[in-house]
Amino acid sequence: MNETSPILAQMVDRLFADHVDMALLAAASEGHWAQELWALVEQQGLPWSLVPEEQGGMGASFHDAFVIVRATGRHRAPVPLPETMAAGWLLAMAGLKLPAGPLTLAGAQSGDSCRLDRSGADWRLSGSIHRVPWGRVANSVVLTLRHDGKTLVVQAARNGAVIERAANLAGEFRDTLTFRNHPVEVAPWNHAFTDDPVAVVGAMMRSGQMAGALADVLARSVVYVGERQQFGRPIGKQQAVQQNLAILAEEVAATETAAEAAFLAFDRGDPEFLVAVAKVRAGIAVSQAVGIAHQVHGAIGFAREHPLHASTLRLMSWRTEFGGDRRWAVALGQRVLAEGADDFWPHITAG
Amino acid sequence: MTWPKSYGGSERSALDRYVVMEEMLFAGAPVSFHWIADRQSGPLLLRFGTEQQRQTILPRIARGELCFCIGLSEPDAGSDVASIRTKARKSDGGWRVNGTKLWTTNAHRAQYMIGLFRTAGDVSERHAGLSHFLVDLSLPGITVRPIRDLTGAEHFNEVIFDDALLPEGALIGRLGEGWSQAMTELAFERSGPERFLSSIQALIELIRHLGNAPTEEAAALVGRLIAQLVTLRNMSLSVSGMLEAHQDPALEAAVVKDLGGTFEQSLPEAVQGFLGLELGSGEGSDLHQVTAHLMQMAPAFSLRGGTREILRGIIARGLGLR
Numbered sequence: 001m002n003e004t005s006p007i008l009a010q011m012v013d014r015l016f017a018d019h020v021d022m023a024l025l026a027a028a029s030e031g032h033w034a035q036e037l038w039a040l041v042e043q044q045g046l047p048w049s050l051v052p053e054e055q056g057g058m059g060a061s062f063h064d065a066f067v068i069v070r071a072t073g074r075h076r077a078p079v080p081l082p083e084t085m086a087a088g089w090l091l092a093m094a095g096l097k098l099p100a101g102p103l104t105l106a107g108a109q110s111g112d113s114c115r116l117d118r119s120g121a122d123w124r125l126s127g128s129i130h131r132v133p134w135g136r137v138a139n140s141v142v143l144t145l146r147h148d149g150k151t152l153v154v155q156a157a158r159n160g161a162v163i164e165r166a167a168n169l170a171g172e173f174r175d176t177l178t179f180r181n182h183p184v185e186v187a188p189w190n191h192a193f194t195d196d197p198v199a200v201v202g203a204m205m206r207s208g209q210m211a212g213a214l215a216d217v218l219a220r221s222v223v224y225v226g227e228r229q230q231f232g233r234p235i236g237k238q239q240a241v242q243q244n245l246a247i248l249a250e251e252v253a254a255t256e257t258a259a260e261a262a263f264l265a266f267d268r269g270d271p272e273f274l275v276a277v278a279k280v281r282a283g284i285a286v287s288q289a290v291g292i293a294h295q296v297h298g299a300i301g302f303a304r305e306h307p308l309h310a311s312t313l314r315l316m317s318w319r320t321e322f323g324g325d326r327r328w329a330v331a332l333g334q335r336v337l338a339e340g341a342d343d344f345w346p347h348i349t350a351g
Numbered sequence: 352m353t354w355p356k357s358y359g360g361s362e363r364s365a366l367d368r369y370v371v372m373e374e375m376l377f378a379g380a381p382v383s384f385h386w387i388a389d390r391q392s393g394p395l396l397l398r399f400g401t402e403q404q405r406q407t408i409l410p411r412i413a414r415g416e417l418c419f420c421i422g423l424s425e426p427d428a429g430s431d432v433a434s435i436r437t438k439a440r441k442s443d444g445g446w447r448v449n450g451t452k453l454w455t456t457n458a459h460r461a462q463y464m465i466g467l468f469r470t471a472g473d474v475s476e477r478h479a480g481l482s483h484f485l486v487d488l489s490l491p492g493i494t495v496r497p498i499r500d501l502t503g504a505e506h507f508n509e510v511i512f513d514d515a516l517l518p519e520g521a522l523i524g525r526l527g528e529g530w531s532q533a534m535t536e537l538a539f540e541r542s543g544p545e546r547f548l549s550s551i552q553a554l555i556e557l558i559r560h561l562g563n564a565p566t567e568e569a570a571a572l573v574g575r576l577i578a579q580l581v582t583l584r585n586m587s588l589s590v591s592g593m594l595e596a597h598q599d600p601a602l603e604a605a606v607v608k609d610l611g612g613t614f615e616q617s618l619p620e621a622v623q624g625f626l627g628l629e630l631g632s633g634e635g636s637d638l639h640q641v642t643a644h645l646m647q648m649a650p651a652f653s654l655r656g657g658t659r660e661i662l663r664g665i666i667a668r669g670l671g672l673r
Contacts, residue, residue, distance in 0.1 A: 222670050236672045239664075246663035249670055250610050253603075257589065258582040280578035329574030330567050336577050337570060341559035345377050348581055349370075 008060075009067045015040060016075035025310045028078035029171025033137050038079045038102060046081060047101045050089035056098065057088065066208050066263035070256075073212025073318075076310045078172065080104050080134035082205035087142040090197055094153035094187040104138035106131075106177075107199045107322050114179075116147050116154065116186070123186040125156050128178040133321070135175030136163050144189060144198050151189040153197075156182055168317035170310065194272050202322030204262045204271065207278035210318050211259040213311040214252045214285060217293040220308055221245060225296050241296055248292045251285035258282065273347070276332040283325030286315045354397060358405055359413030365595040369544065369588065376548040377555075383506075387457065388412045390543065392419035392465050395536045396485070399524030404485055408463070422452040422466030422486065422510060423533065429454075430661050432467070433477040433530065437512060439468035439484060445519045446470075446484065448492075448512040456655070458508035459497045464488055465536075467529045481529035484521045491515065502647045503632070534601070540656040542590035542604035547583040547611035549652055550618035550645045554580070556638040557622045572625055579614050583607065602669035609662040612653040619645035 019037050028034055041047060050065055051057020060068075069082050080102045087103035106129045114127035132141055140157050156179060164176040194200045222245065225236030235241050255278075262278035265271040290312045294301050301308040319325065336344045352368040354360025375382050393412045396404055411417045428434045437450025448468060458464065464486040471480035488495065492515030497505035524532050554576055561569050586607050593600040622642050623630065630643040653659040667673050 218670075222672065225672065242667035242672050243660065243663045245670055245672060246609070246666035249666050250606050253606050254579075254582050254586065254610060257586045258578070261582075261585050274581070276574070277578045277581045280575055281582045284575070284579065325575070326571055329571040329578065331570075332574030332577050333565065333570030333572065334574075336573055337558060337561055337565050338563050340563065341555050344558065344577075348577075348584070349373065 005064055005067050008064055009071065011044065012046065012068050012071040013075075015044065016071055016077050020075045020077050022305070022307050022310070025076055025078060025307070026305075029167075029310075031165075031167075031171070031173075034078045037077065041077075041079055041081055042101060047084040047103075048088050048098070050085050051092045051098065055092050057092065062204075062263040062266035063260075066260055069205055069208035069263075070212040070215070070259070073209030073314075074216045076170075076213065076216070076314060080138060082209060083133050083138070083202075086198075086201040086205050087140070090142050090153060090201060091155060093191060093197070094189060096153060096155055096185050096187050099140045099155065099157065102134065102138050103140050103142060104132055104134050105142045105198050105202055106133075106135075107143075107202050114143070114145055116145055116152065116184075117181070123154070123184050125154060125179045125182045125184045128176055130176045131166065131174040131321075132177050134173050135177050136165060136173050141177060142198070144196065151195055151197075152186050153189050155185040157184075168314075168321070170313035170317055172314070172317065193269055199323055200272055200275050201266075203279045203328065204259075204266060204275045206318045206321050207255070207259040207262055207275070207282045210282040210286065210315060211252075211256045213315050213318070214255050214282075214289055216311045217289055217308070217315070218245075218248050218252045220311075221248060221293045221296050224301075228298075235296070244292045244296060248289050251289045255282045255285040273332070273335065276328040276335075279323060279328040280325050280332060283319045283328075286319050290315055354393065354409060354413060358397070359410030365591050366588075369591050373544040373548065373584075376544055377551055379552050382545075383457065384418045384460065385412070385415050386545070387421060388417050388419035388463075391421065391536050391540055392463070395465060395483070395532065396523065398535070399483065399528075399532050400485070401520060401523075403520055404523065408485070417463060418457055418461040420455050420458040420461040420464045420488075420508075420510075421536075422455055422458075422464045422468075424452065424454045426451060426453050430658050432533070433481070434474050435467055435469055435481060436474055437466070437468045439470050439482065439517065441470075442516070444516065446517040446521060448484075448486075448515045448517060450512050452510040452512075454498075454507045455510050456507050458488065458495045458510050459505060461488060464510065465523065467533050470526055470529075478530040480527055481533075482526050483523040483529040483532050484517055485523055486515075486517060486521065490517070501650075502644065537657060541608040541662075542587055542594070542600060544584070544587055546608045546656075547580065547587060547614055549648070550615040551580075552641045553619045553622045553645050556641050557626075560626070560638050569625070572621060576618060576621065583611050583614060587611070602665065605657070605662040605665040605669075608656065609653075609659055609666070612659065615652045616649045619649055 024034055045058050046068055048057035049060040053059035072081050083104040084101045087105045091098055109130040112129050117124045138158055140155055143154050144151050145154055160182055162178040166174050168174050225241055226234050228235050258278040258281040262275045265274035297308055300306055352361050352363045353365055356362055393409055396408055423432055425435055439446040439448045466484050466486045467481055468484055469480055470482040492513045494511040496509045498507055499505055590600045590603045590607055619642050628642055
């Protein structure tokens with residue numbers, strides 16, 4: 001951790017602890033937009049943390065961003081903060097102007113059918129993009145498209161798009177946006193470290209959020225098994241429960257390590273490999289952790305008014321957003337297999 | 352590598368040592384002879400040993416001449432290490448030792464054992480009254496009997512002490528402090544790269560076998576294994592950093608060892624299952640032989656150096672549940 005991280009961590013943690021409660025989460029899952037919370041997040045400058053200072057941002061490192069994103073996940077803050085951070089970074093990298101937030105970014109989904117048309121300096125976008133995070137409230141969506149053999153970064157204002165509302169398992173907005181001949185800002189993506197910056201930065205963000213939500217799941221489970229009495233003593237005194245919580249703690253630690261390494265890899269400028277590792281590892285953790293957390297909570301954790309599912313349902317959704325374990329595992333495996341039995345190891349130890 | 356030059360070390364960093372250990376394991380180098388001495392016995396002597404013990408023993412370990420074994424487990428003291436019965440009784444000219452150590456890895460090759468014996472009280476007093484000794488295994492009254500393991504090889508042993516006389520200077524550290532010293536020693540055992548690389552040769556051979564035009568399913572399998580491997584490595588490195596910073600990583604080390612052991616066990620099984628290998632002992636291609644050997648070894652990965660259940664108990668205690 002560098003110098004700013006602990007202060008930043010405390011600030012973000014307090015902001016969300018003070019303003020995200022079960023009432024807000026319940027309302028958000030039913031379609032309420034947490035505008036007041038977003039205003040507070042903006043006041044702190046957090047959405048522009050990854051934008052360089054000379055472009056009006058905070059100029060924070062990705063390691064700092066990890067702290068912010070993990071806290072966002074841990075508190076299940078129902079605002080597109082990770083998305084806006086990622087979109088802002090992407091626009092700054094592409095040299096495009098930053099519109100007012102909130103922003104979002106859209107990875108490729110099956111069924112997307114977008115086309116760019118150019119006339120002179122003007123670009124127009126047509127087509128539908130599915131499952132856009134926070135699509136209905138984002139002022140602008142950032143995506144990449146292939147055009148004439150090049151990757152282009154595209155920024156499309158939401159105004160004028162047709163919106164079809166949808167949500168993930170936790171009720172977070174995942175809308176379809178349809179554009180018709182919609183004027184957009186476009187710039188080429190000229191950075192060699194990845195061809196697919198939306199997927200890579202998006203998956204990194206989700207792995208950081210998953211580390212946070214998993215930490216919440218563990219903390220809640222530890223408190224609960226200390227309070228809940230059965231057979232005349234707290235259930236946390238039962239070895240069977242202890243052993244399961246130990247597994248949960250291991251999975252949380254692994255996800256935290258993997259996610260942090262992914263953010264650090266962005267700071268070093270070579271993120272693709274470790275982002276894939278983080279997304280796959282977090283997915284493995286979700287399989288174990290969600291089951292254990294619900295098991296130790298018993299029936300109460302299954303109740304709508306209980307806060308556990310605000311984390312577990314997000315984990316189930318985030319796991320596949322910006323590419324599921326399978327997509328990233330295949331990418332990782334193909335890369336390692338291309339390097340071969342005698343050459344993959346130096347790559348792993350080089351980091 | 353990390354020890355003071357005055358004891359034959361090189362005063363390198365823990366990270367330097369980590370790199371060398373990791374590369375040896377990845378290359379499948381034969382490391383068994385010196386491993387315990389370098390990882391556990393030497394550091395224990397450095398920390399708690401007398402000046403005489405350090406000067407006579409450490410330079411010889413550093414030169415790779417000495418093999419050590421660890422005398423903890425007994426017939427009735429496995430996971431429950433505190434129920435050790437082997438006694439060291441003060442007598443003229445030193446300590447008289449009587450009892451039996453069991454499952455002692457490498458005792459048949461080792462010149463020395465670091466043994467935990469009861470110097471006061473009885474089994475009911477548990478952790479109290481246990482002390483550490485440096486045992487020269489060539490002394491009269493000590494018999495080492497190899498025990499064949501399920502692979503047919505001889506790694507572990509029964510070590511019988513029949514009124515063996517250890518010299519005065521054999522005590523390591525403080526009398527009756529053996530328990531806490533032993534727990535310090537185990538932290539060294541629980542976090543290194545050997546705790547997730549035991550099965551690495553199966554992964555290497557799998558990658559060789561699959562080649563560079565894999566099916567998606569094969570790539571996904573390798574990807575999942577790599578994601579776990581890379582993460583374990585980062586966790587293990589972080590524990591190594593804690594050791595270097597003189598922090599106590601007992602909890603983190605338990606996490607690495609349990610996750611690492613589970614991964615090491617899953618790896619040969621994943622290879623066997625994915626490729627549907629019919630395995631026999633010591634036959635077939637490298638892939639077959641490596642997988643067969645590791646399938647047989649795998650049950651030990653969650654036993655040695657603290658069983659899975661003990662490790663999870665340590666983690667649960669770290670969570671405040673015990």
